[in-house]
Structure formats: C-alpha cells, structure tokens
Amino acid sequence: MHRNLLSILSHVCHGYVGNRACVFPLQCCGWDVDTVHTTNYLNHPGHGTFQGEKNDGRTISTIIEGLKKLFDLREYYNVVLVGYCPSAEVMTAVYEELEPIYKTKDRKEGPVFVVDPVLGDNGRLYVPEEVVQVHIDFLKRGLVDLTTPNQFEMELLTDTKFLSWNDVKSACYKFYDTYKVPDFVILSVLIDEQMYSVGFSASTETVFYVPIQEIRCRFSGCGDIFTALLTNEFYSNGRVLSPQVLTLVVDKLHRILLTSFREERARLGRDPDVIHDINLVRLRDLFERSFGGDLEVKYL
Amino acid sequence: MKSLLSVQSHVAHGYVGGRAATFPLQYLGWDVDNINTVNFSNHTGYGHFQGSAIPEPELIKLFQGLNQIGCSYDVVVLGYIPSAELIDVVASEVAALKKSNPSTRYVCDTVMGDQGHLYVNNSCVDAYRKLLSTKIADVITPNQFELELLYGKPIDSEKLLRDAIAYMHDTYGVDHVVISSLDASVLNLQELQLICCAVSSRFKERSQEQSQLQVFLVPEIKSYFTGVGDLFTALLADKLFTNNGNLVLAVNQVLTIMSNVLKLTHQLGIKEFTQHYGEDSCERLAEGRMNDGESMRFFELRIIQAREFYDYSGAGEFSAIEISN
Numbered sequence: 001m002h003r004n005l006l007s008i009l010s011h012v013c014h015g016y017v018g019n020r021a022c023v024f025p026l027q028c029c030g031w032d033v034d035t036v037h038t039t040n041y042l043n044h045p046g047h048g049t050f051q052g053e054k055n056d057g058r059t060i061s062t063i064i065e066g067l068k069k070l071f072d073l074r075e076y077y078n079v080v081l082v083g084y085c086p087s088a089e090v091m092t093a094v095y096e097e098l099e100p101i102y103k104t105k106d107r108k109e110g111p112v113f114v115v116d117p118v119l120g121d122n123g124r125l126y127v128p129e130e131v132v133q134v135h136i137d138f139l140k141r142g143l144v145d146l147t148t149p150n151q152f153e154m155e156l157l158t159d160t161k162f163l164s165w166n167d168v169k170s171a172c173y174k175f176y177d178t179y180k181v182p183d184f185v186i187l188s189v190l191i192d193e194q195m196y197s198v199g200f201s202a203s204t205e206t207v208f209y210v211p212i213q214e215i216r217c218r219f220s221g222c223g224d225i226f227t228a229l230l231t232n233e234f235y236s237n238g239r240v241l242s243p244q245v246l247t248l249v250v251d252k253l254h255r256i257l258l259t260s261f262r263e264e265r266a267r268l269g270r271d272p273d274v275i276h277d278i279n280l281v282r283l284r285d286l287f288e289r290s291f292g293g294d295l296e297v298k299y300l
Numbered sequence: 301m302k303s304l305l306s307v308q309s310h311v312a313h314g315y316v317g318g319r320a321a322t323f324p325l326q327y328l329g330w331d332v333d334n335i336n337t338v339n340f341s342n343h344t345g346y347g348h349f350q351g352s353a354i355p356e357p358e359l360i361k362l363f364q365g366l367n368q369i370g371c372s373y374d375v376v377v378l379g380y381i382p383s384a385e386l387i388d389v390v391a392s393e394v395a396a397l398k399k400s401n402p403s404t405r406y407v408c409d410t411v412m413g414d415q416g417h418l419y420v421n422n423s424c425v426d427a428y429r430k431l432l433s434t435k436i437a438d439v440i441t442p443n444q445f446e447l448e449l450l451y452g453k454p455i456d457s458e459k460l461l462r463d464a465i466a467y468m469h470d471t472y473g474v475d476h477v478v479i480s481s482l483d484a485s486v487l488n489l490q491e492l493q494l495i496c497c498a499v500s501s502r503f504k505e506r507s508q509e510q511s512q513l514q515v516f517l518v519p520e521i522k523s524y525f526t527g528v529g530d531l532f533t534a535l536l537a538d539k540l541f542t543n544n545g546n547l548v549l550a551v552n553q554v555l556t557i558m559s560n561v562l563k564l565t566h567q568l569g570i571k572e573f574t575q576h577y578g579e580d581s582c583e584r585l586a587e588g589r590m591n592d593g594e595s596m597r598f599f600e601l602r603i604i605q606a607r608e609f610y611d612y613s614g615a616g617e618f619s620a621i622e623i624s625n
Contacts, residue, residue, distance in 0.1 A: 011310075011336070013362055014369065014371055027604055027607075034312050036312050037339065040336065040358070042362055042366065049369060052361070052362065059352070063339065063350060064341075066349055066350030067312055067341050069350075070597060071597060280326075284327065284329075
C-alpha cells in the first residue's frame with residue numbers, strides 16, 4: 001500500500017538539514033514524499049557562511065494551492081509534516097493553508113499532523129520572536145497529532161526550566177493541558193549529566209523516557225532525521241506513541257550518529273567535535289533495516 | 301564518495317526533473333546537491349500548475365556560493381531550465397565551475413520538447429546551442445526532436461542522423477551522444493511498436509577516430525509517462541561513471557532499468573486507477589484519455605517503489621545493432 005506524505009520544511013542546495021535530511025530516510029522507508037520548501041538556501045548556518053533566500057508566504061500558499069487543485073489533501077496524504085519556517089509570515093501561510101484540512105477533523109481520519117516546532121536550541125532562538133507566538137496559537141487549536149520540541153523549545157513553550165525530573169514531568173503535563181497535542185517527544189533532555197529522550201502519550205497519560213548513549217559531538221540535521229524516523233514509526237504503530245516506538249527510533253538514530261561519527265573520525269584521524277552533514281546517502285542500509293531497540297524504558 | 305550536482309526543476313508533487321533524478325541517484329550512493337531551476341506545485345502533465353522560476357541573480361548566487369564553500373563534483377547533470385536567460389546564466393556559471401574543477405563530467409539534457417512540440421520558449425534553442433558551443437558538455441541526451449533543434453534540420457534518414465551526431469561531436473565537443481528516442485523509420489526499420497535509442501561515442505582526445513553509431517531497439521514507451529527522460533539521464537550519469545565511460549553497456553543497463561520501472565509504473569497505475577474509478581474505468585484508459593489531470597496522478601513514475609531496480613549491473617537485456625557506414 002502506498003504511503004503519501006507532505007513535508008513542508010527548509011531546502012538547502014548542499015548539506016543535510018530540513019527537507020534534505022527528512023526526505024531521503026522517509027523514501028528509503030517506502031514513503032512517497034511531496035515537498036514544499038520554506039527556504040531556498042545554499043547551505044545551513046553550520047557551515048559558517050550562509051546564503052540563499054527565504055521563500056515568502058505567498059510562494060508557499062501558491063504551491064499548496066496548486067496541490068489542492070490536484071487532489072483532496074485530506075484524502076491523499078497519510079501524513080503532513082511541518083518543520084522549519086523562516087518567518088511568522090510563512091508559518092502563518094502554512095497553517096492557514098493546512099487548517100481547512102483539519103477543521104472537521106475526526107482524530108482517526110485525515111492525515112496525521114506532525115509539527116516540529118523549530119524555534120531554537122541551546123538557549124538561543126533561531127527564528128524571529130513572532131514565530132514563537134504563531135506556533136503557540138496554532139498548537140492550541142488541537143489539530144496537531146505529534147510534535148517534537150527539543151528541550152529549549154519545550155521550556156519555552158511551557159515557560160519552565162528543566163532542573164530535575166519533576167520539572168520535566170510537570171512541563172509535559174502542562175504542555176498537554178495547554179496545547180492538547182496527544183503525543184510528543186523531547187528528543188534529548190539533560191538531567192544529572194545524562195541525556196534522555198522523553199515521550200508523552202495521552203493514550204496512557206504517561207511520561208516515559210529512555211537513556212541516550214551520548215556521543216560527544218554536535219550533529220547538524222539530527223533533529224530533522226529524528227522527526228522523520230519518529231513519524232514513520234508513529235504512523236506504523238497506528239498513530240500512537242508508545243515506549244516501543246520511542247526506543248526503536250532512539251536506537252536507530254544512535255546507530256546513524258555513531259556510524260557517522262566513526263566515519264568522520266577515520267577521515268580526520270581524531271574525534272570530530274561537530275559534524276555539519278551526516279552523510280545520509282551512505283547510511284541507506286540503516287534506514288532500510290529494523291533494529292530491536294533494546295533500551296530500558298522508565299516511567300515518570 | 302561520489303558527488304553530483306543536479307540542476308533541474310523542482311515540483312512539490314510528482315516525479316519529474318530533480319524529483320525523478322535525485323532519489324535514484326542517492327539510492328545508488330551519490331551525494332546529490334540540488335539547484336532548483338523552478339519551484340512548481342506539479343508538472344505540466346496535469347494541465348495546470350502553480351509556482352515560479354528562480355530569479356537570475358539567485359541562480360548566480362547559488363552557483364557561486366557552492367564554489368565558495370568548496371563544493372566540487374564528479375558529475376554535474378543539467379536538466380530543465382525554463383528560459384534563455386537562465387540557460388545563459390547556467391552556461392557562464394558552469395564554465396567557471398569547470399575551470400576550477402576540470403575533471404568534472406557534465407551531462408546535459410537539453411530539455412526543449414518532444415515529437416515536434418516545443419515546451420520552452422523558442423529562444424531557448426539558441427541559448428542551448430550557445431551553451432553547447434562552449435564545449436562544456438561531455439554527454440548529451442536529446443530526443444530526436446531536440447537533436448533536430450540543435451542541428452537545425454529535420455532528420456529523416458540515416459545519413460542525416462549520422463551528420464547530426466557528427467556535428468554534436470565536432471561542434472559541441474561532446475564525447476557521448478545518446479538519442480534517447482528516435483523514430484524507427486529514420487533507420488528504415490519497419491518494426492512496429494519499437495523505438496530506437498541511438499548512441500555514439502567519440503572522445504575529444506581521439507577526435508580523428510570515426511565514431512560508431514549503435515542502435516538499441518526497445519518496446520515503445522507509452523507517452524503518458526512524464527519524467528522518463530529525466531530518470532533516463534540520471535541513471536545514465538551513474539552507469540557511465542560506474543562503467544568507466546563504456547557507453548553501450550551503460551545505455552543497455554539504463555534501458556533495462558527503465559523498462560522495469562515503466563512496467564511497474566504501468567501495472568500499479570492501472571491497478572490503482574481501477575480501484576479508484578471502478579473496474580469498467582479501464583475503457584477510459586484504452587480510449588487514450590491519458591494525460592488529463594484525473595488519470596495523471598495514477599501514472600507518476602514509481603520512483604520509490606522501483607528502488608530495487610536501480611543498482612542493476614548486468615549486461616543489459618537489449619542488444620545493440622551496429623549501423624555501419
């Protein structure tokens with residue numbers, strides 16, 4: 001059976017972030033991925049120099065309107081994925097185009113709506129301030145099925161600071177109360193010097209977490225690959241986030257990062273501290289295979 | 301690591317241009333960078349589309365930026381470029397790229413039209429001739445109509461075909477000429493339902509040697525598939541590279557893969573079309589009501605589902621006929 005996904009993320013000519021990081025892994029898992037680009041950048045900021053253009057709201061609307069003339073988006077797509085938008089104007093255009101698909105939504109019908117609220121990382125916003133508010137307003141409409149904020153984004157959206165597991169737990173419940181997104185994952189949370197991936201599912205009203213084996217290196221595009229893998233497993237699991245889904249994805253991502261890290265180390269002759277471009281194409285085999293995902297799950 | 305720059309169209313939905321080329325190449329292990337010459341919702345086969353071409357200054361900036369950040373490529377594939385102005389930009393930027401990386405191979409698909417129908421502005425013909433006369437292209441993959449446009453004359457005999465191909469080698473300095481589809485009548489071949497793919501290699505460094513014209517006869521590819529030429533050119537770029545420039549073998553492999561991809565596309569298309577419109581809808585397809593917006597989406601190339609075909613490395617299922625002088 002055919003699986004169709006609409007992916008609305010950034011485009012770069014060179015490097016693997018945004019759509020360039022999400023699309024190939026999904027295609028390797030058998031998804032037909034339609035792509036709307038929110039940017040037409042040369043590369044990503046990790047490279048130091050940074051060029052290219054943002055697409056404007058009108059361009060994005062025009063493309064999505066074009067798709068609407070081909071078929072009913074609600075019927076055609078199994079998943080709609082929204083990620084990095086460079087401005088509040090683009091973010092608003094995307095949401096205005098998508099909202100009608102979901103307005104009449106019965107939760108079990110229509111495309112799964114996945115939003116990666118790309119706002120910033122490590123204490124720093126990398127979108128204009130207004131984008132935060134657009135996200136907040138939209139998330140509150142109760143249309144999103146799965147979202148993947150990082151720790152910084154989660155803290156920002158819940159106005160909390162993660163110092164202990166208690167903070168994480170109350171932030172998760174607060175997030176659910178405020179935004180009514182039934183499933184979400186915080187890719188990495190740092191507590192007591194150890195990294196964990198944290199998931200919440202309204203189906204069981206539980207917060208659970210799995211340990212991440214840390215690799216001392218920064219990886220650009222890692223969050224985008226994670227969202228792609230998670231989306232695939234989430235959909236395959238009948239649109240429910242379970243601890244099993246989370247462990248499968250965390251385990252697979254670890255293998256991807258570790259392979260990438262080892263290859264870079266072999267090339268450099270030393271441990272890299274940053275990998276700007278995870279070489280996705282070379283990791284095809286990892287995307288296509290299934291792994292056990294034997295990680296210890298804990299509940300909060 | 302094999303690296304490739306693909307300069308082609310982007311569509312949000314469907315598989316043409318960069319969307320038909322990128323995934324198969326990535327699947328074959330190529331690190332593919334993309335410059336999108338247009339950003340459209342879908343291809344023109346649906347009868348309507350929305351979107352826009354890249355502005356010239358932006359295209360210049362992207363080419364120069366790739367050079368600045370130190371990108372170099374084993375292969376550059378040039379596909380659909382929507383206007384003469386943009387073809388001019390590509391010509392001068394690619395010349396600069398080639399200067400800094402002389403070993404890069406250029407595969408140029410002069411996308412202009414098919415079967416007597418031009419789907420770009422007339423001015424693109426001259427722009428492509430100008431681009432090719434800089435002798436930048438190592439491989440070109442025109443169909444018969446595009447070859448006629450580049451040569452400037454209709455081709456209706458073996459002699460004219462030979463002359464046109466020699467012209468491509470001589471004037472444009474092209475090593476490999478692949479005429480992706482050619483009417484069998486040009487070669488006085490009366491086989492029905494067959495289409496020719498003519499190939500000729502003559503290397504610049506051995507230009508005094510005679511080129512040999514070889515022809516493959518392949519079952520006719522139904523015209524309602526869009527993006528066939530783009531996938532063909534992408535696979536050719538890979539197979540020529542992996543077979544060290546052995547054109548006949550490369551084309552044979554590509555034709556074999558294409559035949560599998562098209563068979564799968566046809567099968568799945570019919571199946572899903574009838575599922576959607578009911579069993580008796582098949583008659584509509586038989587009546588040739590293809591290429592309308594409704595049926596088009598069922599017959600997009602199955603680029604994803606066909607992925608296991610791409611790394612075919614056998615001898616090829618077709619045989620080349622040598623057309624002697």
